[in-house]
Every structure is written in structure tokens, then in C-alpha cells.
Amino acid sequence: MFAPFIIALRAAGVPASITEYLALLRALKAGVAGFDIEDFYHLSRAALVKDERHLDRFDRVFGEIFKGLESPPGTAETTVEIPAEWLRKMAEKLLTEEERAQIEALGGFDKLMETLRQRLAEQKGRHQGGSKWIGTSGTSPFGAYGYNPEGVRIGQEESRNRRAAKVWDKRVYKDLDEDEALSSRNMKVALRRLRRFARTGAATELDVPGTIGATARNGGSLDLHMVPERRNAVKVLLLMDIGGSMDDHIRICQELFSAARGEFKHLEFYYFHNCPYERLWRENRRRKETEKSTQEVLRTYGPDWRLVLVGDATMGPYEISQPGGSVEHWNEESGVVWMGRLTRHFRRAAWLNPVDQQHWRYTHSIGMMQGLMENRMHPLTLAGLESMARELAK
């Protein structure tokens, strides 16, 4: 019965399946919804959508398929923020002479937008016809072009008039339909691949094979044996680029840092600027006091530590290749030498780059760094984190 609806949903990227369709039909048969389009909307949403990120797509498809079931809904609204220029062009193209004169009378286009905002704020609910309020098929210059300024929350301020603006037309779930943001929580899940369990510390768990063995040796009388709990024994040395071009990526680095700190028991971190040279430091604010020579770091952390460098690797090529190339100080040995020392010492190493992978090839220094890392540079995305974790876990 609703096959076109399901097909349209699937085409729009809502993964509704036969099972869910049948569930919907069964629920209709059971009379859950009542004979009301809004109830049907709620019911079909509960049955067909399983992820809040798809709710907005569902609303759009529902609006399209069941258009005209109640009051004729008028032009389909696109809620993409339309640049003012386009709108101006459209207005020029579509408005009659008379209307344009009206706009002029209102004080030009900018004034018009201003008035639009005011009216939107005053107006209660959806409107059709008429000559003042914003709606469809009216002579008011507002609203007929599918412009929906986000700043004026039509939907939220007037729940009194629910009927007037149809529920699915309000598209309240729009904000949820984004590509998933990288939060420290799902980073943790990705980093979880990088686990090497080992038993160390106090014996708190029952050692079943040990107990059985000991009991058998004991001639059948119970002899309990305990073992320490399994813990993640992976050791990670995190070197983070800070300052300069990394300022754009501060937030994501913060998230990564808190995720890594939660996940790894043995985590050490140092900062560098652009490219690691002979000195690293612990706290950016007290850089001088917390500095440590890279040689000392190499001596302190053995080759069993996994090295993770985080940086955009975006700099002048000479900062990597030339002695004295650093923008901050005179470095006796070039970045290439130091990178070589690091990658030779730490057999398992990776570079995480917050720059979008598509743009890597436009920056020469990223390519150089990629070469120095022997192609072990990963983008700082969930997929990148996972591939990094897989590689480091080897």
C-alpha cells in the first residue's frame, strides 16, 4: 500500500527494510495510530527510522509523498540557507514591476530583509494568501521563494499553532542530520583496537585453569588460585604539534588527547612546533622549564613504545630539509635527521594529520613528511584512527 513511500525513503537514504514495512502495516492493522495523518506520521516514523540522523530525511520524504493529504501545502520549502545575492537575483527575475516598486518603497532590499525578519517574528503559523503575512500564494513579497531564515525560530516559538505548520514541515531534526562529529567518545572506541592485554598488578581474578590444575594435584580438595586482572599494556608516546597553523585544529586535538588519556594507561606526551627537532616540551605555557632534549626522550622510552605524531605537517619545505630551517630557533641538525632518529628508534610509529586528506597533495611538506614516515600518515578521522590503530597493533 505504501510501497512508493518506502522506495522513496530508501532512495533518500533512510535504510528502511521489508521487516520494518511489515511492522508498520501490522501496527496500522492493530489500530495503533487512529485515522489521523499526524498519528500516521508518528507511527511510520517510529517504525521506519532507527537513527535520529535520518529523521530529517524522513520528514522531507514524508512531506513529498503525502503532499496534499490535508490542506494543500504550497511550495516545498528548502531550508538551505540561500545567499542574499541569489535571492536578490530571483527577486529581480520574478517580481512584477509593481512589486519591485513596493520593495523600493520599503527601502530597498536590505530593508526588505529586515522587514522580513520582523514579520516572521510577528507572524503566527503558516499562512496562505493575504497580502501582509508571509506564506504562499500571497502578494506579499516574502516567503514564496523558499527562504527560511534560521535566525527566526518559527517552529519553536509557536507551539500553540501546531496545526497551522505541519509537524513534518517544521523539520525540527535538521540539526541532527550531519556527518557524525568526531567526539572523544567515538575516538575512544576507535583507539580500542590498539590494545595489548597483559596481566600485571594485584591478583584479583579467579584463575580457572590454575585452580583446576591445583585442585587436581591436591587430590580433589579445592585450591583456589588468583591472577591479576587483564589490563591494556600498550605504551603510547604522543607528540603534538602546537601553535601556528595548528590553531585551526585545537578542538579536535583536545578531543584526541582526552580520548587517548582515557584509553591508555601508559601515555606520555610532548609538544613540538611544526617538525620535531632536538627539543620537546611538556607544557606550552612553561615551555622553557618543561623542555627536554629529544635524545633524552629517545633514551627514556624504549622501542616498545608506540610513537604517534599529531600535526598538520604544513610548513616550509626547508623547515624539514635544512639545518637551521626552524622558524623558531637555529637547529643544528635538520628535521629529516630528527625524524629519521625517531622512526628508527620507535619501530611502530604513525602520524595523524587533521588536514583533510583530499588536500594533502597540495602541500609539499605533507608529501615530504609522508615520505619520512614511510607512508604511515593517517587523516585524523575515525577511519584514519582505526587504520592507525590497526597498524600500530601489529
Add this chain to the structure above:
Amino acid sequence: MAQFKGTERYVATRELEVAVNAAVALERPLLIKGEPGTGKTVLAQEIAKALGYPLIEWHIKSTTKAQQGLYEYDAVSRLRDGQLGDPRVHDIANYIVRGKLWEAFEADHPVVLLIDEIDKADIEFPNDLLLELDRMEFYVYELRRNVKARHRPVVIITSNNEKELPDAFLRRCFFHYIRFPDRETMEKIVQTHFPNIRQDLLREALTVFFDVRNVNELKKKPATSELLDWLKLLTIEDMPPEALRSQDAKTAIPPLYGALLKNEQDVHLFERLAFLTRRKV
């Protein structure tokens, strides 16, 4: 069949009612998602009350295994009893510890089963429960017997979205996303919790509350449960509404902010905003 409606203590939107009733009528699990503090767990209690069924709660932790919801075989105590020559040892049934699912399946009358925060568990957890929730039966190997639900329980599952749930699992559920309530619904919710609250105080408090939520950079936006806590504090302290009025959230920190802001960065952000506005004036 009993219908679920909002109660005097719980304000349910029509969409929520439809979703709950559909899940009850078709005897399928209902998956509830939403911001923390929008009343996901409370919903199960209210459904149980509305339908007049007892509620069985199964709170999931990161270490919870699906098997624990069915049953556990306590081998160690059987071993010990064997050592001591306890006659109980001959019947393995004495060492089968029933889990929440078993409890719900074998109850004499239908129950509401709440599986709380399913996303906390291991990533494979929902997959391990697929068949059990679908057919509402499972097999106990130790006893060589099948446990089948006498009455299919109403299963409510909540998730905070910390992990993606597998598709096969989602297919079997109804889904409802609790949206953050708008101002009017929020007023209703507050009325059900504090019927005697002073109207002027409520109005001012809600204004401050929604202003705070509108500050975009907050790490954790306050939700319904935080608002209720805060209102309780305000009424206990007998705060005059004027104390709130002068305070546009952007210009100063609301009084007793500890109930609303749960994170020192957020408090810090507010202090900075307050400082900036004061300088402008």
C-alpha cells in the same frame, strides 16, 4: 489493551504515545534515544505505571554480558558444595542463577522490562540478544530446557548514542527520539513536578534556562533533569524572581549555577562572557 498516555507526573507528546502504543501492540522492543536528562529512564517507569505492569530494570554497564541477562551457572559454589558433601550438588538447577530476562519471561503476568543504557555495554552485546528479544525465548544448556516467555514483556531500551547499534538489532525495534522539549512543553513538565511553584519565578527561570541552552559553545547543555534540580534549589533557597530577571544569561552567571553547568570549562566560559559584557557597559 491498555493504552499509554502521559500521566500527571510525566508529560508525553503525542508522538511518544504513538510509538509506545505501537511497541506494546506489536510486542516489539522500543528503543529510546535522546539527550541525557530528557527522561528516557523515567519513561519506562511511567509506562509500567500506566499499563499497571511491574517493572524489571536491567542496568547495563561496560562489563555486562548478554548471558548475564539470561542466566549464569555458578560453577564455583557447586564445586565448593561438592567438597563439603552438600546434597544440593546433585541438582545442577540449584546453581543456575536467573537473569533479568528470565525473570521477565517467566513472570505470571506481563511485565515491563527496561534495558537501560544498552550502548554502555560491549559492541557485540545487542547482537547477542537478537534472538532472545525476537522470539522471546532461549535455551538453557545446563538444564537442557527452553525458557519461553509466558507473556511477551514490553521491552524498553534506552541508549545515549555512545555506540552505534547493529542494523539487525534496530530492525526489530520501534524507535523514538526524545527531542528537547520546547518552552510550552517544558512549562507543563515543570508544573507536573512542582505544582505549587510561583508562576513569576517559573517564567524567569525558564527564560534564563533557555538562554543558557542557547549559548552554543557549551560542552554539556543543561537538560530537563538539570532544570528540575535547579528549580528545586531555587524554591528551597526561596529565591525572589527579581534575582533572575536582571540576569540575562549572557551578562552574568545565573544564581546556583552549579545545578545547570556541570563542567568547569562551561562555568569559565560564562564568567568570560559576563566579563566581556560588563566591559562593554
